[in-house]
Amino acid sequence: MGIKIVDDKCTGCSLCVKSCPFGLIKIVSREEVGKPHPKYKKIAVIGEGCNLCGACLEPCPLEAILIEREEEKPRVDISQYKGVWVFAEQKKGEIQGVAYELLGEGRKLADELGEKLSCVLLGEGMDGAAKELIAHGADRVYQIEGSILKNFQDDPYTDVLSDLIQKEKPEIVLMGATVIGRSFASRVAARLGTGLTADCTELAIDLKARQLLQTRPAFGGNIMATITTPYNRPQMATVRHKVFKKAVKQENHQGEIIKESVDGKNLSLRTKLLDMVQDLTQTVNLADADIIVSGGRGLGGPENFNIIEELARTLGGAVGASRAAVDAGWIPYSHQVGQTGRTVCPKIYIACGISGAIQHLVGMQSSDIIVAINKDPNAPIFKVATYGIEGDLFEVVPALTKRLKEVLG
Amino acid sequence: MNFIVCIKQVPGTTDVKIDPKTNTLIREGVESIVNPFDSYAIEEGLRLKERMGGKVTVISMGPPQAESALREALSMGCDEAVLLTDRAFAGSDTLATSYTLACGIKKIGEFDLVICGKQAIDGDTAQVGPGIAEKLGVPAITYVKKIEEIDQARIKVERMMEEGYEVIETNLPALITVVKEINEPRLPSLKGMVRARKAEIHMWTASDIECEKSKIGQAGSPTIVNKIFTPPPRKGGEVLLGDPEEQAEKLVDKLRQAKVI
Numbered sequence: 221m222g223i224k225i226v227d228d229k230c231t232g233c234s235l236c237v238k239s240c241p242f243g244l245i246k247i248v249s250r251e252e253v254g255k256p257h258p259k260y261k262k263i264a265v266i267g268e269g270c271n272l273c274g275a276c277l278e279p280c281p282l283e284a285i286l287i288e289r290e291e292e293k294p295r296v297d298i299s300q301y302k303g304v305w306v307f308a309e310q311k312k313g314e315i316q317g318v319a320y321e322l323l324g325e326g327r328k329l330a331d332e333l334g335e336k337l338s339c340v341l342l343g344e345g346m347d348g349a350a351k352e353l354i355a356h357g358a359d360r361v362y363q364i365e366g367s368i369l370k371n372f373q374d375d376p377y378t379d380v381l382s383d384l385i386q387k388e389k390p391e392i393v394l395m396g397a398t399v400i401g402r403s404f405a406s407r408v409a410a411r412l413g414t415g416l417t418a419d420c421t422e423l424a425i426d427l428k429a430r431q432l433l434q435t436r437p438a439f440g441g442n443i444m445a446t447i448t449t450p451y452n453r454p455q456m457a458t459v460r461h462k463v464f465k466k467a468v469k470q471e472n473h474q475g476e477i478i479k480e481s482v483d484g485k486n487l488s489l490r491t492k493l494l495d496m497v498q499d500l501t502q503t504v505n506l507a508d509a510d511i512i513v514s515g516g517r518g519l520g521g522p523e524n525f526n527i528i529e530e531l532a533r534t535l536g537g538a539v540g541a542s543r544a545a546v547d548a549g550w551i552p553y554s555h556q557v558g559q560t561g562r563t564v565c566p567k568i569y570i571a572c573g574i575s576g577a578i579q580h581l582v583g584m585q586s587s588d589i590i591v592a593i594n595k596d597p598n599a600p601i602f603k604v605a606t607y608g609i610e611g612d613l614f615e616v617v618p619a620l621t622k623r624l625k626e627v628l629g
Numbered sequence: 630m631n632f633i634v635c636i637k638q639v640p641g642t643t644d645v646k647i648d649p650k651t652n653t654l655i656r657e658g659v660e661s662i663v664n665p666f667d668s669y670a671i672e673e674g675l676r677l678k679e680r681m682g683g684k685v686t687v688i689s690m691g692p693p694q695a696e697s698a699l700r701e702a703l704s705m706g707c708d709e710a711v712l713l714t715d716r717a718f719a720g721s722d723t724l725a726t727s728y729t730l731a732c733g734i735k736k737i738g739e740f741d742l743v744i745c746g747k748q749a750i751d752g753d754t755a756q757v758g759p760g761i762a763e764k765l766g767v768p769a770i771t772y773v774k775k776i777e778e779i780d781q782a783r784i785k786v787e788r789m790m791e792e793g794y795e796v797i798e799t800n801l802p803a804l805i806t807v808v809k810e811i812n813e814p815r816l817p818s819l820k821g822m823v824r825a826r827k828a829e830i831h832m833w834t835a836s837d838i839e840c841e842k843s844k845i846g847q848a849g850s851p852t853i854v855n856k857i858f859t860p861p862p863r864k865g866g867e868v869l870l871g872d873p874e875e876q877a878e879k880l881v882d883k884l885r886q887a888k889v890i
Contacts, residue, residue: 222719608867
């Protein structure tokens with residue numbers, strides 16, 4: 221088990237060195253490592269920390285790198301698991317947008333597999349919502365009712381979803397990569413002992429192997445990894461919002477609603493939700509926003525965020541900020557976009573007075589359209605911008621707001 | 630009280646650049662750092678200890694060189710450090726990592742609160758914190774931005790949500806994962822650095838932590854990385870010229886053509 225260099229094949233050519241996303245391969249003198257060869261003086265060595273991703277195998281022209289995997293057998297009876305499930309997240313009784321996006325994508329996966337698409341809906345008084353899910357393409361909705369499920373709490377949600385999965389055995393379970401999804405998906409997967417891939421941006425089916433190919437960004441989007449769960453079921457993934465298109469509503473789509481009630485007494489509940497506080501500095505939340513207008517150090521002070529807010533309001537968008545603006549205390553942390561803040565991928569991201577440090581870029585570079593407004597022509601933000609406007613943001617932003625008001629009425 | 634902080638050593642990202650020719654990450658000479666979110670976890674552990682009394686133990690899983698991350702935590706003021714290091718842990722995904730860290734924590738002994746950063750900046754999964762809680766059988770509260778109250782038996786926190794925050798209470802022992810807003814991490818003190826240099830790091834292997842072989846490393850990892858690739862670079866941008874009014878007009882035209890407004 222593990223990765224190894226085939227001593228007598230490696231020429232020390234160094235083609236593999238650059239392919240390692242973790243920078244773990246070094247070329248060293250064969251003498252130093254006690255592996256002499258009549259022709260070659262150098263050899264590759266792989267440092268500690270390799271996760272066997274296999275990125276180095278392809279560039280090696282000599283097949284001198286080997287990954288030995290233990291012969292693996294399915295760890296569960298895979299043929300028993302069928303169908304695609306979508307966890308339909310609700311807040312205050314309202315189905316969240318990401319659930320409809322998952323239904324759209326889940327439909328494609330289910331059709332490809334020739335299986336049914338089901339939704340799991342946990343809450344209280346969710347009859348209308350269940351019908352809505354059917355109209356958006358679900359063949360079946362497991363509607364689990366109970367006052368304990370009204371608002372999300374990790375324990376009862378984990379219990380109910382884990383039990384249902386064990387009973388019904390779906391092949392694939394998709395959840396939104398939201399606060400709720402990312403909090404309890406991991407507990408469910410850990411309880412079931414199955415694989416979970418976080419924050420996917422692309423899903424596909426390998427029909428031959430009957431596997432879900434889950435592609436996700438890592439290193440803040442600088443590399444992409446395709447991950448599978450070959451020997452365990454279900455294959456679980458959380459999926460980033462705004463990546464997939466919402467399912468289209470078809471009033472005549474038919475489906476089955478399986479309604480059950482749970483008694484809170486049989487579920488664990490070790491946390492107590494005391495209050496839910498709305499962030500009043502956000503009119504539109506960053507995760508849901510189709511348009512985000514962000515301000516950075518170039519704004520010069522907290523009072524100047526008003527021009528950002530006005531542009532955002534005109535577009536019906538949310539207000540974001542760079543770390544510099546948050547650390548300076550100009551705007552609350554909940555607005556921070558980037559590595560230590562939120563990752564966003566709206567349709568339009570307008571960066572005003574943000575230079576574009578890598579930590580900011582990783583949080584927004586998957587946005588569809590990026591507009592950069594900055595007076596420094598060398599600012600790194602221009603490298604990722606779809607449209608770059610070099611100029612004084614104090615002139616450009618108000619001009620943009622004015623123009624938008626004219627055309628949008 | 631006993632506080633346990635889980636940390637990960639990650640590549641220092643300020644230096645992560647893409648090689649324009651090969652389109653891969655340039656990692657030569659990149660320093661390893663304590664995952665930034667874990668610095669907030671360490672700081673919160675230290676603040677709780679200062680308020681409540683007790684001990685902060687920091688734990689990590691990784692190759693032997695991850696020792697330097699633990700020494701940094703010690704230099705900030707943590708009392709003890711444990712490194713779970715063994716070739717048998719190689720190839721662990723988030724499930725195997727959660728299990729291994731949970732086994733390590735059980736070996737440390739009684740604890741009141743486990744604190745993790747919300748996610749690591751290399752993998753970005755946010756899965757290991759809740760995974761550890763499941764394996765330890767304790768409640769977890771993720772994305773904590775403030776500890777409102779804590780006593781020997783319970784904790785009350787604010788959890789960041791998309792549209793605001795929730796106030797949640799739970800009994801101890803428990804696990805929380807923290808976001809940046811929770812505090813401002815301290816810098817190591819000179820005295821701390823001297824102490825950290827001499828301190829013993831407990832190095833535990835798979836056989837030290839009483840774990841099942843089938844649940845660690847590659848064997849205990851349901852997910853497999855099939856392929857790693859660099860995303861296609863963003864297509865060359867367009868510079869909009871003119872005075873501010875003209876630039877605004879051009880941009881609005883472009884956005885309307887793209888049918889996004």
